[in-house]
Amino acid sequence: MHGSLLCDIADDTFEAKRDWSLAQEEKQYDSSSESRQYDRPTKLEYQPIDLSQLFPPPRRQRREFQSTFSALQEWEGYVLSVSAETFSARLIDLTECKEYEEEEIDFPLADLSDSDLKELRLGAIFRWAIGYRRTRGGTKERISKVVFRRLPAWTKRELENNRRKAEEWAIRLVGE
Amino acid sequence: MRIEPELSTVSCVLLGSFNPAIFHPAWFVVNGLLNRTEIDAADIKLVHREIAAFSTEWLDLQVEPTRFISVTQEAPFIRLLDLVTGTFDEYLSHTPLKMLGINRSVHFSVDDEGTRNRIGKMLAPHEPWGEWGKMIEGGTREKRGGLRSLTMEQRDLVDREKGFILVKVGPSSIVKSEIGIFVEINDHYEVTDTDRSQGTQAIMEILKRQFDTSIKRSEWIIDQVMGLTEK
Numbered sequence: 550m551h552g553s554l555l556c557d558i559a560d561d562t563f564e565a566k567r568d569w570s571l572a573q574e575e576k577q578y579d580s581s582s583e584s585r586q587y588d589r590p591t592k593l594e595y596q597p598i599d600l601s602q603l604f605p606p607p608r609r610q611r612r613e614f615q616s617t618f619s620a621l622q623e624w625e626g627y628v629l630s631v632s633a634e635t636f637s638a639r640l641i642d643l644t645e646c647k648e649y650e651e652e653e654i655d656f657p658l659a660d661l662s663d664s665d666l667k668e669l670r671l672g673a674i675f676r677w678a679i680g681y682r683r684t685r686g687g688t689k690e691r692i693s694k695v696v697f698r699r700l701p702a703w704t705k706r707e708l709e710n711n712r713r714k715a716e717e718w719a720i721r722l723v724g725e
Numbered sequence: 726m727r728i729e730p731e732l733s734t735v736s737c738v739l740l741g742s743f744n745p746a747i748f749h750p751a752w753f754v755v756n757g758l759l760n761r762t763e764i765d766a767a768d769i770k771l772v773h774r775e776i777a778a779f780s781t782e783w784l785d786l787q788v789e790p791t792r793f794i795s796v797t798q799e800a801p802f803i804r805l806l807d808l809v810t811g812t813f814d815e816y817l818s819h820t821p822l823k824m825l826g827i828n829r830s831v832h833f834s835v836d837d838e839g840t841r842n843r844i845g846k847m848l849a850p851h852e853p854w855g856e857w858g859k860m861i862e863g864g865t866r867e868k869r870g871g872l873r874s875l876t877m878e879q880r881d882l883v884d885r886e887k888g889f890i891l892v893k894v895g896p897s898s899i900v901k902s903e904i905g906i907f908v909e910i911n912d913h914y915e916v917t918d919t920d921r922s923q924g925t926q927a928i929m930e931i932l933k934r935q936f937d938t939s940i941k942r943s944e945w946i947i948d949q950v951m952g953l954t955e956k
Contacts, residue, residue: 677801699808
């Protein structure tokens with residue numbers, strides 16, 4: 550599908566360029582005083598366009614994998630406090646399917662990427678995964694990765710739904 | 726999963742109606758869905774009215790008029806969920822979405838060719854194929870035949886209006902030396918009510934509710950196949 554799309558775009562571009570080139574040749578021929586010295590071409594010669602210079606090579610369905618990181622263990626946590634060099638957090642063990650926070654850990658700020666440092670604040674939710682990163686070349690390294698979640702603000706729709714549910718519960722409680 | 730995969734992938738595929746031209750990496754940065762550092766290093770393949778495709782360190786994104794395909798090979802996979810829900814819950818909530826696929830795939834090694842062949846024959850025995858089954862084995866290692874691809878489907882599912890789980894198993898093209906197995910799970914959900922498929926709400930609710938559960942269930946299914954190495 551992508552190959553035919555690229556061909557369509559290329560064909561459109563080629564025709565536009567060819568038409569433009571023809572117009573320029575006609576203009577140049579007509580305006581030149583020396584033009585009579587040359588035989589008027591009966592067939593204009595086109596400069597072939599190198600399509601590979603116009604478009605990048607056709608894209609594979611998915612890029613060749615460079616590396617893959619599989620988590621052996623994963624937690625979800627939220628930030629309790631932030632100091633000059635560390636932040637502390639409470640964690641739920643997702644791998645063991647725990648439902649409540651059972652662990653509290655200090656993380657070095659140096660472990661965070663620059664972009665994740667910007668997300669660091671009290672109450673921020675993150676995932677912490679440890680496991681192995683494998684490269685296509687066959688190397689394997691143990692790594693630990695903290696990623697802050699980009700959770701959206703409550704939408705108007707969600708706030709309205711929650712308000713409605715709260716009212717329903719309040720009516721039931723009052724009824725009891 | 727009892728065997729650590731050599732390649733591990735999660736994808737989230739949406740079927741609906743999209744305008745690929747708007748899915749430029751800069752759009753994601755402006756809306757806080759990806760950060761500037763990720764995009765500065767991005768490999769932008771094409772952004773056009775018919776297709777948009779780019780890759781970052783952890784994300785492959787491809788958008789066509791009827792499909793939105795987001796793929797990652799880097800845990801924590803929750804980043805994919807946050808990106809997709811951020812895009813379609815907050816900013817593009819009027820996009821008509823009809824179907825969702827939460828897909829998990831792995832390539833893993835079983836350490837030797839004999840084990841892989843044995844697993845292949847457990848999943849797809851040659852005997853039922855009669856006289857031709859005897860010919861499948863082949864005379865030499867180079868010309869040995871057998872299982873190329875097997876797909877199983879589960880349809881009786883209580884967690885969705887309509888959908889299915891497809892599991893595909895076959896030899897791995899990634900793991901070297903013919904000792905690898907590939908398993909792919911397609912966890913498919915559909916919205917049957919036409920009105921509810923006019924926006925993103927129904928599909929996004931399914932995605933948020935099911936993402937972690939789906940990944941866990943897929944890994945449990947994959948582990949069933951991995952367990953065949955011990956039988």
